[in-house]
Amino acid sequence: MADRVETRRERANAEVEFGRIVAFSDGVFSIAITLLVLGLTVPSHGQDFGDALLDERHSLFAYALSFAVLGRFWVAHHGFFGGLASFDGRLIGLNLLYLAWIALVPFTSQLLGDYGSEPLAIIVYAASLGGVMMTFGGKIVYAYRRGLLRAEYREIARNKVAPGTFAAGAIFLLSMPIALISPTAAELSWLLLFTGDRLGELISRPLMDPR
Amino acid sequence: MADRVETRRERANAEVEFGRIVAFSDGVFSIAITLLVLGLTVPSHGQDFGDALLDERHSLFAYALSFAVLGRFWVAHHGFFGGLASFDGRLIGLNLLYLAWIALVPFTSQLLGDYGSEPLAIIVYAASLGGVMMTFGGKIVYAYRRGLLRAEYREIARNKVAPGTFAAGAIFLLSMPIALISPTAAELSWLLLFTGDRLGELISRPLMDPR
Amino acid sequence: MADRVETRRERANAEVEFGRIVAFSDGVFSIAITLLVLGLTVPSHGQDFGDALLDERHSLFAYALSFAVLGRFWVAHHGFFGGLASFDGRLIGLNLLYLAWIALVPFTSQLLGDYGSEPLAIIVYAASLGGVMMTFGGKIVYAYRRGLLRAEYREIARNKVAPGTFAAGAIFLLSMPIALISPTAAELSWLLLFTGDRLGELISRPLMDPR
Amino acid sequence: MADRVETRRERANAEVEFGRIVAFSDGVFSIAITLLVLGLTVPSHGQDFGDALLDERHSLFAYALSFAVLGRFWVAHHGFFGGLASFDGRLIGLNLLYLAWIALVPFTSQLLGDYGSEPLAIIVYAASLGGVMMTFGGKIVYAYRRGLLRAEYREIARNKVAPGTFAAGAIFLLSMPIALISPTAAELSWLLLFTGDRLGELISRPLMDPR
Numbered sequence: 001m002a003d004r005v006e007t008r009r010e011r012a013n014a015e016v017e018f019g020r021i022v023a024f025s026d027g028v029f030s031i032a033i034t035l036l037v038l039g040l041t042v043p044s045h046g047q048d049f050g051d052a053l054l055d056e057r058h059s060l061f062a063y064a065l066s067f068a069v070l071g072r073f074w075v076a077h078h079g080f081f082g083g084l085a086s087f088d089g090r091l092i093g094l095n096l097l098y099l100a101w102i103a104l105v106p107f108t109s110q111l112l113g114d115y116g117s118e119p120l121a122i123i124v125y126a127a128s129l130g131g132v133m134m135t136f137g138g139k140i141v142y143a144y145r146r147g148l149l150r151a152e153y154r155e156i157a158r159n160k161v162a163p164g165t166f167a168a169g170a171i172f173l174l175s176m177p178i179a180l181i182s183p184t185a186a187e188l189s190w191l192l193l194f195t196g197d198r199l200g201e202l203i204s205r206p207l208m209d210p211r
Numbered sequence: 212m213a214d215r216v217e218t219r220r221e222r223a224n225a226e227v228e229f230g231r232i233v234a235f236s237d238g239v240f241s242i243a244i245t246l247l248v249l250g251l252t253v254p255s256h257g258q259d260f261g262d263a264l265l266d267e268r269h270s271l272f273a274y275a276l277s278f279a280v281l282g283r284f285w286v287a288h289h290g291f292f293g294g295l296a297s298f299d300g301r302l303i304g305l306n307l308l309y310l311a312w313i314a315l316v317p318f319t320s321q322l323l324g325d326y327g328s329e330p331l332a333i334i335v336y337a338a339s340l341g342g343v344m345m346t347f348g349g350k351i352v353y354a355y356r357r358g359l360l361r362a363e364y365r366e367i368a369r370n371k372v373a374p375g376t377f378a379a380g381a382i383f384l385l386s387m388p389i390a391l392i393s394p395t396a397a398e399l400s401w402l403l404l405f406t407g408d409r410l411g412e413l414i415s416r417p418l419m420d421p422r
Numbered sequence: 423m424a425d426r427v428e429t430r431r432e433r434a435n436a437e438v439e440f441g442r443i444v445a446f447s448d449g450v451f452s453i454a455i456t457l458l459v460l461g462l463t464v465p466s467h468g469q470d471f472g473d474a475l476l477d478e479r480h481s482l483f484a485y486a487l488s489f490a491v492l493g494r495f496w497v498a499h500h501g502f503f504g505g506l507a508s509f510d511g512r513l514i515g516l517n518l519l520y521l522a523w524i525a526l527v528p529f530t531s532q533l534l535g536d537y538g539s540e541p542l543a544i545i546v547y548a549a550s551l552g553g554v555m556m557t558f559g560g561k562i563v564y565a566y567r568r569g570l571l572r573a574e575y576r577e578i579a580r581n582k583v584a585p586g587t588f589a590a591g592a593i594f595l596l597s598m599p600i601a602l603i604s605p606t607a608a609e610l611s612w613l614l615l616f617t618g619d620r621l622g623e624l625i626s627r628p629l630m631d632p633r
Numbered sequence: 634m635a636d637r638v639e640t641r642r643e644r645a646n647a648e649v650e651f652g653r654i655v656a657f658s659d660g661v662f663s664i665a666i667t668l669l670v671l672g673l674t675v676p677s678h679g680q681d682f683g684d685a686l687l688d689e690r691h692s693l694f695a696y697a698l699s700f701a702v703l704g705r706f707w708v709a710h711h712g713f714f715g716g717l718a719s720f721d722g723r724l725i726g727l728n729l730l731y732l733a734w735i736a737l738v739p740f741t742s743q744l745l746g747d748y749g750s751e752p753l754a755i756i757v758y759a760a761s762l763g764g765v766m767m768t769f770g771g772k773i774v775y776a777y778r779r780g781l782l783r784a785e786y787r788e789i790a791r792n793k794v795a796p797g798t799f800a801a802g803a804i805f806l807l808s809m810p811i812a813l814i815s816p817t818a819a820e821l822s823w824l825l826l827f828t829g830d831r832l833g834e835l836i837s838r839p840l841m842d843p844r
Contacts, residue, residue, distance in 0.1 A: 017715055020659060024707065026231060027663030030238030033314065034246065035667065040318040042325055049329050064311070071307040074235065082228055096704040100697070103666065107673040114675055118682050237442060241449030244525065245457065251529040253536055260540050275522070282518040285446065293439055448653060452660030455736065456668065462740040464747055471751050486733070493729040496657065504650055 008088045008148070021092060022081050028099045029077070032106055033070045036063050039110035059113030062125075065190075066109040069129060070102065073136065076161060080136075083153025084143065091148065094139050101131040122179040122186050126172040133169030137162060141207050162204035168193055170203060219299045219359070232303060233292050239310045240288070243317055244281045247274050250321035270324030273336075276401075277320035280340060281313065284347065287372060291347075294364025295354065302359065305350050312342040333390040333397050337383040344380030348373060352418050373415035379404055381414060430510045430570070443514060444503050450521045451499070454528055455492045458485050461532035481535030484547075487612075488531035491551060492524065495558065498583060502558075505575025506565065513570065516561050523553040544601040544608050548594040555591030559584060563629050584626035590615055592625060641721045641781070654725060655714050661732045662710070665739055666703045669696050672743035692746030695758075698823075699742035702762060703735065706769065709794060713769075716786025717776065724781065727772050734764040755812040755819050759805040766802030770795060774840050795837035801826055803836060 011018050040059050043052030108128035115121035140162045143149050149157055171192045179186035222229050251270050254263030319339035326332035351373045354360050360368055382403045390397035433440050462481050465474030530550035537543035562584045565571050571579055593614045601608035644651050673692050676685030741761035748754035773795045776782050782790055804825045812819035 017711070020655065020711055022231065023234070023656070024659050024663050024711075026235050027238060027660060028667050030235050031242055031664055031667040032670075033310075034239050034242040035670070037243075037246070037314050037318045038249075038671075040315075042318070042321050045325075049326060050331055053331060053335070063315070067307075067311045067314070071311070075303060075307075078228070078231055078235075092708060096700075096708075099666075100700045100704070103670050103700070104673075104696070107670045107675070110675050114678075115682060120683055120686060124686070233442065234445070237446050238449060241446050242453055244521075245450050245453040248454075248457070248525050248529045249460075251526075253529070253532050256536075260537060261542055264542060264546065274526070278518075278522045278525070282522070286514060286518075289439070289442055289446075444653065445656070448657050449660060452657050453664055455732075456661050456664040459665075459668070459736050459740045460671075462737075464740070464743050467747075471748060472753055475753060475757065485737070489729075489733045489736070493733070497725060497729075500650070500653055500657075 008086050008146075010086045011084060014087075018084075018087065021087070021095065025077065025081070025095060025099060026074075028103055029070065029074045032103050033067060033074070035106040036066050036070070036109055038106060039063060039066075039113045041114075056113075058116045059110070062109045062113035062116070065112075066105055069132075070105060073102070073132060076136065076165070079153075079161065080140065080143075080157075083150050083157060084148055085150045086148050088146070088148070091139065091143060091146075094135065094142060098132070098135040098139060101128065101135050104128050105132065116187075117183055119179040119183050119186075122183050123176045126175045126179065126186065130169050130172040130176075133165050133172065137165045137169060137204070137207075140165065141204075144208050158204075158208055162208060166203035166207075219297050219357075221297045222295060225298075229295075229298065232298070232306065236288065236292070236306060236310060237285075239314055240281065240285045243314050244278060244285070246317040247277050247281070247320055249317060250274060250277075250324050252325075267324075269327045270321070273320045273324030273327070276323075277316055280343075281316060284313070284343060287347065287376070290364075290372065291351065291354075291368075294361050294368060295359055296361045297359050299357070299359070302350065302354060302357075305346065305353060309343070309346040309350060312339065312346050315339050316343065327398075328394055330390040330394050330397075333394050334387045337386045337390065337397065341380050341383040341387075344376050344383065348376045348380060348415070348418075351376065352415075355419050369415075369419055373419060377414035377418075430508050430568075432508045433506060436509075440506075440509065443509070443517065447499065447503070447517060447521060448496075450525055451492065451496045454525050455489060455496070457528040458488050458492070458531055460528060461485060461488075461535045463536075478535075480538045481532070484531045484535035484538070488527055488534075491554075492527060495524070495554060498558065498587070501575075501583065502562065502565075502579075505572050505579065506570055507572045508570050510568070510570070513561065513565060513568075516557065516564060520554070520557040520561060523550065523557050526550050527554065538609075539605055541601040541605050541608075544605050545598045548597045548601065548608065552591050552594040552598075555587050555594065559587045559591060559626070559629075562587065563626075566630050580626075580630055584630060588625035588629075641719050641779075643719045644717060647720075651717075651720065654720070654728065658710065658714070658728060658732060659707075661736055662703065662707045665736050666700060666707070668739040669699050669703070669742055671739060672696060672699075672746050674747075689746075691749045692743070695742045695746035695749070699738055699745075702765075703738060706735070706765060709769065709798070712786075712794065713773065713776075713790075716783050716790065717781055718783045719781050721779070721781070724772065724776060724779075727768065727775060731765070731768040731772060734761065734768050737761050738765070749820075750816055752812040752816050752819075755816050756809045759808045759812065759819065763802050763805040763809075766798050766805065770798045770802060770837070770840075773798065774837075777841050791837075791841055795841060799836035799840075 009017070039062060040056055043049055105128055108125045111121045112125040140157055144154065144157055144162070171190060175186040175189045178189055220228070250273060251267055254260055316339055319336045322332045323336040351368055355365065355368055355373070382401060386397040386400045389400055431439070461484060462478055465471055527550055530547045533543045534547040562579055566576065566579055566584070593612060597608040597611045600611055642650070672695060673689055676682055738761055741758045744754045745758040773790055777787065777790055777795070804823060808819040808822045811822055
């Protein structure tokens with residue numbers, strides 16, 4: 001297969017090709033977000049119907065949380081592609097790696113919904129969202145340092161998108177050891193997602209502007 | 212992540228971005244409508260094949276009803292996006308909330324097909340379609356009051372789309388208590404969907420033009 | 423919801439809206455064709471692995487047949503939309519009905535694969551493909567008689583597409599009673615698909631140019 | 634249905650139609666790659682949760698490998714369509730055949746993940762990826778010999794894409810008999826994928842420039 005990893009292409013000169021990458025990514029996002037529903041289990045006929053449905057409240061919580069996270073990341077992803085001025089083969093590769101993490105969420109979300117009190121289920125779920133966020137952060141850092149971003153998005157990426165992404169990723173990764181002590185505490189720690197970007201700046205600054 | 216909740220963008224200046232939101236929504240719709248088929252169960256090998264297939268008639272009814280509702284709402288959704296002149300971050304957020312209800316329908320439709328005589332299954336199904344309709348109504352009210360609609364769609368939204376949506380939503384929500392008394396009566400009440408928009412106007416008018 | 427069933431729209435004036443209908447239909451097609459794979463069952467751990475895989479040869483046959491039929495109909499559907507000069511709400515409705523039959527194929531294909539020797543499985547499969555073809559034929563007849571087709575596609579539709587579609591539909595519908603006598607004979611009768619359009623012309627002519 | 638197998642169409646004159654074929658193919662790719670996640674099994678409630686998750690490491694390996702292969706082939710497929718100057722009905726047919734192999738991968742990948750130590754599972758997986766590659770190679774050879782490629786892609790196709798594709802296909806096909814002796818050796822032989830294109834040139838040269 002032809003390798004064009006090295007060649008940088010201006011978006012303006014390759015709009016059709018660029019559009020296909022975007023459409024493929026959007027396809028994976030929309031399928032993964034719609035497959036989340038497969039984590040909800042229709043009761044089997046032996047069970048008490050009311051009890052079985054009540055048990056699905058954990059799965060419904062997992063559905064809502066994962067839908068919100070994937071939806072939010074689709075918006076961010078969408079902003080990122082809107083902010084690209086050019087792209088290269090390595091960015092396409094990074095994007096595929098990122099999509100591999102996105103497509104994994106329906107599985108880890110179902111694990112969380114079915115086994116929410118198991119520390120291991122929480123750890124796996126947090127790891128998968130951490131993977132989503134760290135690979136997204138990786139795309140931003142790569143595009144920023146290689147100069148692939150439009151001028152007007154460059155500052156937004158540096159001051160808002162990257163810190164927010166790394167902060168969210170760090171929260172999920174840090175919740176993994178917490179889950180070993182208390183699954184509930186780990187889930188509560190995810191509320192820190194709403195605290196803003198202070199933590200993320202500590203991570204993203206040295207990566208984006210090294211030395 | 213960059214928040215552009217506040218910024219309003221003219222559609223004419225952001226056609227590519229607007230197109231991606233539309234394509235993403237269409238993707239979720241087409242996937243959800245195609246996943247409805249997973250509610251039909253292939254008989255397992257121990258069962259009598261004819262009897263097992265006959266039992267699927269409820270699931271086939273649920274498939275047809277849900278396909279018709281999602282199809283109708285896709286047409287309405289499609290008209291709504293065609294009628295937008297501009298959009299903002301909050302509308303994208305509302306749209307994601309709406310899609311979360313759409314993507315839930317394959318699950319509630321399967322519940323209805325497998326447990327059509329259980330009041331609880333009917334209540335959950337009616338709640339999910341009520342959620343679809345109320346969040347769609349919410350998008351229309353928001354876009355109307357914030358002035359995001361094209362002039363020619365504004366009157367259609369006010370006089371036809373919003374009343375029809377709220378009427379349909381009210382029918383599904385009102386069928387929920389009815390299901391406690393009689394599941395059949397609840398399902399029959401859905402036939403009111405074909406009675407037109409009188410009920411819906413009572414709801415949508417005060418929301419759209421308050422005071 | 424706004425009803426635009428009556429209003430005819432020129433494609434040239436509504437290219438974006440037309441494109442979305444096409445994209446939505448293509449989405450349903452590509453999802454249904456990819457979901458066919460769910461008809462193949464991974465052996466469970468108690469079974470003999472080789473035997474279980476060998477049993478999947480029927481499912482693989484059903485997969486190949488359904489993929490070929492859906493693929494062929496996607497090409498025809500694609501030609502049909504390419505041949506439209508204008509469209510109206512009723513055509514969109516017919517198209518949704520058609521898509522409801524398309525989206526059913528992964529279920530009936532799995533039935534055929536798992537129960538190929540049951541007459542009932544063959545009848546259900548033949549009925550579902552008959553439904554696909556008859557609703558497709560219905561779209562062509564409607565568009566032809568309402569004058570929605572481009573001049574250059576009009577003759578092709580009349581002389582080739584409609585006869586071919588009705589011939590294929592008739593073959594599947596006629597195979598249903600045959601399956602009651604011999605499932606194998608019913609499956610063999612599908613080979614008539616390759617005999618051309620003589621039968622179909624008998625059906626399509628009086629429908630398209632009545633009296 | 635109208636047959637246009639013989640007619641060659643210039644891409645420039647049929648951009649919309651060409652775009653739909655591309656979009657349909659991309660849809661099948663994005664759905665198949667996202668369905669790979671269904672190969673990961675959520676433990677059932679009787680099992681030890683930690684052990685059951687640990688067993689999923691084989692499925693996770695199959696997920697990663699299949700995602701990488703489908704991702705890589707999507708990139709190649711994407712380059713191929715970018716390199717087309719015209720197309721005909723036979724190429725669309727070949728492309729559907731190719732997509733039938735792509736859509737099969739979620740099934741064979743799940744087989745590999747669940748039964749990685751069974752020679753037969755490895756053989757089936759290798760056969761399915763071999764099918765992907767050989768049908769992709771077939772598309773390239775056909776387009777090259779019929780002169781459907783753009784001048785600038787023609788040399789790339791001949792010297793890089795075709796040899797790489799046939800080399801990869803040959804590696805998977807050759808690993809099938811090896812799996813009968815040692816499943817592990819067969820899996821290790823796939824590492825040859827990274828050795829470059831020498832083997833593939835031996836296969837693709839005589840096919841592309843016969844005599």
